[in-house]
Amino acid sequence: MPEQVCISLDAMGGDHAPDMVVAGAEIALKRLPHLTFLMYGDEARLRPLLAASSQLEAVTQIRHASQEVTMDDKPSVALRQRRDSSMRLAINAVKDGEAQGVISAGNTGALMAMAKFVLKTVKGIDRPAIATYMPTQRGETVMLDLGANVECDENNLVQFALMGEVFARTLFGLERPSVGILNVGIEELKGNESVKKAAAILRAIDLPIRFEGFVEGDDLAKGTVDVIVTDGFTGNVALKTAEGTARLLVHFLRETFQSSFAAKIGYLLARRSLQRFRDRMDPRRYNGAMLLGLNGIAVKSHGGTDALGFSNAIGVCHDLIANRLNDSIKKELASFEEAMSRTDLEDEILPMAGNAD
Amino acid sequence: MPEQVCISLDAMGGDHAPDMVVAGAEIALKRLPHLTFLMYGDEARLRPLLAASSQLEAVTQIRHASQEVTMDDKPSVALRQRRDSSMRLAINAVKDGEAQGVISAGNTGALMAMAKFVLKTVKGIDRPAIATYMPTQRGETVMLDLGANVECDENNLVQFALMGEVFARTLFGLERPSVGILNVGIEELKGNESVKKAAAILRAIDLPIRFEGFVEGDDLAKGTVDVIVTDGFTGNVALKTAEGTARLLVHFLRETFQSSFAAKIGYLLARRSLQRFRDRMDPRRYNGAMLLGLNGIAVKSHGGTDALGFSNAIGVCHDLIANRLNDSIKKELASFEEAMSRTDLEDEILPMAGNAD
Numbered sequence: 001m002p003e004q005v006c007i008s009l010d011a012m013g014g015d016h017a018p019d020m021v022v023a024g025a026e027i028a029l030k031r032l033p034h035l036t037f038l039m040y041g042d043e044a045r046l047r048p049l050l051a052a053s054s055q056l057e058a059v060t061q062i063r064h065a066s067q068e069v070t071m072d073d074k075p076s077v078a079l080r081q082r083r084d085s086s087m088r089l090a091i092n093a094v095k096d097g098e099a100q101g102v103i104s105a106g107n108t109g110a111l112m113a114m115a116k117f118v119l120k121t122v123k124g125i126d127r128p129a130i131a132t133y134m135p136t137q138r139g140e141t142v143m144l145d146l147g148a149n150v151e152c153d154e155n156n157l158v159q160f161a162l163m164g165e166v167f168a169r170t171l172f173g174l175e176r177p178s179v180g181i182l183n184v185g186i187e188e189l190k191g192n193e194s195v196k197k198a199a200a201i202l203r204a205i206d207l208p209i210r211f212e213g214f215v216e217g218d219d220l221a222k223g224t225v226d227v228i229v230t231d232g233f234t235g236n237v238a239l240k241t242a243e244g245t246a247r248l249l250v251h252f253l254r255e256t257f258q259s260s261f262a263a264k265i266g267y268l269l270a271r272r273s274l275q276r277f278r279d280r281m282d283p284r285r286y287n288g289a290m291l292l293g294l295n296g297i298a299v300k301s302h303g304g305t306d307a308l309g310f311s312n313a314i315g316v317c318h319d320l321i322a323n324r325l326n327d328s329i330k331k332e333l334a335s336f337e338e339a340m341s342r343t344d345l346e347d348e349i350l351p352m353a354g355n356a357d
Numbered sequence: 358m359p360e361q362v363c364i365s366l367d368a369m370g371g372d373h374a375p376d377m378v379v380a381g382a383e384i385a386l387k388r389l390p391h392l393t394f395l396m397y398g399d400e401a402r403l404r405p406l407l408a409a410s411s412q413l414e415a416v417t418q419i420r421h422a423s424q425e426v427t428m429d430d431k432p433s434v435a436l437r438q439r440r441d442s443s444m445r446l447a448i449n450a451v452k453d454g455e456a457q458g459v460i461s462a463g464n465t466g467a468l469m470a471m472a473k474f475v476l477k478t479v480k481g482i483d484r485p486a487i488a489t490y491m492p493t494q495r496g497e498t499v500m501l502d503l504g505a506n507v508e509c510d511e512n513n514l515v516q517f518a519l520m521g522e523v524f525a526r527t528l529f530g531l532e533r534p535s536v537g538i539l540n541v542g543i544e545e546l547k548g549n550e551s552v553k554k555a556a557a558i559l560r561a562i563d564l565p566i567r568f569e570g571f572v573e574g575d576d577l578a579k580g581t582v583d584v585i586v587t588d589g590f591t592g593n594v595a596l597k598t599a600e601g602t603a604r605l606l607v608h609f610l611r612e613t614f615q616s617s618f619a620a621k622i623g624y625l626l627a628r629r630s631l632q633r634f635r636d637r638m639d640p641r642r643y644n645g646a647m648l649l650g651l652n653g654i655a656v657k658s659h660g661g662t663d664a665l666g667f668s669n670a671i672g673v674c675h676d677l678i679a680n681r682l683n684d685s686i687k688k689e690l691a692s693f694e695e696a697m698s699r700t701d702l703e704d705e706i707l708p709m710a711g712n713a714d
Contacts, residue, residue: 217597240574
């Protein structure tokens with residue numbers, strides 16, 4: 001039997017909280033019976049929800065939080081004024097060693113600010129990043145950063161590459177995931193200074209990382225590489241553009257099947273296959289963005305998700321804990337430091353990358 | 358009968374050139390019989406292609422070019438060493454007043470560099486931008502810049518907003534198109550300095566422009582605004598991400614309809630409707646990216662397009678000429694200058710925008 005894994009939950013974060021948090025935990029527990037939970041939130045609301053499931057109740061501790069972080073709270077305000085919120089206390093539980101990971105479907109900016117403040121960044125990482133994975137033509141691809149850092153220099157991008165590679169290895173079980181940097185073209189001379197210098201560093205260092213150079217926006221859906229590295233501005237826009245385009249096509253498709261009698265019959269016949277198509281694209285399957293680079297596992301669930309989606313975020317959090325993601329990241333960073341000390345960056349690599357056309 | 362419109366064509370640019378250029382011109386001529394063409398390229402190859410269509414031959418002058426710009430030519434090299442190329446001569450024709458607009462399906466970077474060098478930027482525009490339009494849930498949306506400028510400051514973005522608004526007005530016949538700036542959130546405090554300051558300027562100036570503030574990646578497909586303004590790095594990634602995602606879904610859908618006998622029959626029944634779905638998403642319908650901000654109309658066609666796609670690029674070029682796009686841009690810039698002189702930017706607007714959270 002696997003070791004017990006304890007996850008702390010911000011039970012008040014998300015559009016459908018706390019109900020979907022409790023229901024999501026119940027679903028996850030069926031798949032992963034060695035889970036235990038610390039549930040932070042309004043005890044008076046959580047108690048009756050828990051009472052409905054004796055199995056979940058048996059492995060869950062409810063811990064009352066007098067505050068909630070709202071979606072409108074600015075990160076700085078949340079940090080100063082929501083010290084007794086369900087989100088903050090759930091994060092504290094990881095810091096205090098009571099839980100091995102934390103999940104919230106609440107305000108992303110507040111979660112990042114609090115997690116950074118409480119858990120601190122891993123040594124060797126300047127800024128944590130948000131990473132997620134998405135369906136592609138070839139399987140699944142990890143992308144980071146998705147919005148934690150709107151401006152990134154080459155060191156940030158290199159660190160994202162290292163963390164993203166470990167994340168893909170841990171999550172997908174790949175031995176040597178391939179890594180690309182998102183750019184406006186695949187030629188070495190394209191792009192801004194940050195991506196050019198980051199690529200130069202990754203090409204130069206003597207690490208087993210499989211760096212494939214630059215990739216473009218359409219490589220996301222193609223699945224050209226296992227890990228796509230970008231700044232938080234571009235990553236956020238790309239992720240939301242992909243989600244929006246997928247929804248648009250599904251919308252067009254729905255109209256298509258209602259446009260004629262023959263199309264309606266056609267839909268009925270293809271219904272089962274189309275359901276599998278929908279399942280494949282179901283955003284709930286890809287729910288669970290990771291805050292990478294912190295001393296502790298912190299997972300962000302989509303705010304609008306339901307119980308099934310939240311259970312998937314719990315699954316992601318569990319896998320990262322069970323596979324000791326953070327130990328791997330620390331090991332990777334150590335090898336990187338070591339490789340960097342053998343590389344003549346300042347005099348050789350970076351000046352070359354700076355020569356744009 | 359409408360006035361004659363003369364367009365110069367780079368007959369050697371594009372994967373399927375020169376055949377698709379000639380065939381595209383033939384299709385366009387059927388729709389727009391008042392068109393005439395200057396076709397630049399290898400005369401020995403163009404002559405027999407033209408001979409096949411007496412109608413097109415009658416309105417086309419072939420002009421021999423001894424060089425071609427290849428897809429691998431760097432912009433700077435193309436500029437210096439391809440002075441007798443079909444691309445360069447076709448651009449020169451606009452400068453010399455022989456043609457009212459130019460179209461190329463060749464190397465984008467080279468086209469931008471040459472067009473900028475030959476035609477010069479409009480007074481009041483620091484850097485030209487590449488703009489295109491795409492299908493959305495609500496109709497069509499213009500987006501710019503798509504890659505001409507990987508780094509943009511607030512003035513560039515404001516200029517893109519003005520030009521994009523005129524482009525949407527001209528192309529879609531909208532009286533007052535709405536404009537948004539692409540960002541990682543819709544709150545005023547989100548984003549990098551450039552987008553925050555550009556938004557502050559557009560909010561502050563006393564112009565009839567319908568500025569709606571920030572939009573996010575998924576607003577592209579939703580069609581939330583008529584014009585989306587962004588830097589060339591983000592715009593390029595967003596456009597390619599949207600294209601890639603659309604292709605991925607069509608790929609998944611094709612697999613879906615082949616996955617069972619019932620699905621295959623369903624496909625046959627829904628075929629006509631699905632064809633309309635495909636038509637709606639057909640990238641050839643949205644072929645024709647505009648180089649905005651130059652003293653002359655220059656349109657970039659997709660390199661991989663076919664005759665039908667190229668004919669659409671000719672249609673776009675024609676519409677912009679017929680509706681005097683550049684006169685409208687100049688008028689807009691003049692009103693902007695005037696409005697700016699009445700606005701206390703340095704002391705009031707920008708300092709406020711700089712206060713990020």
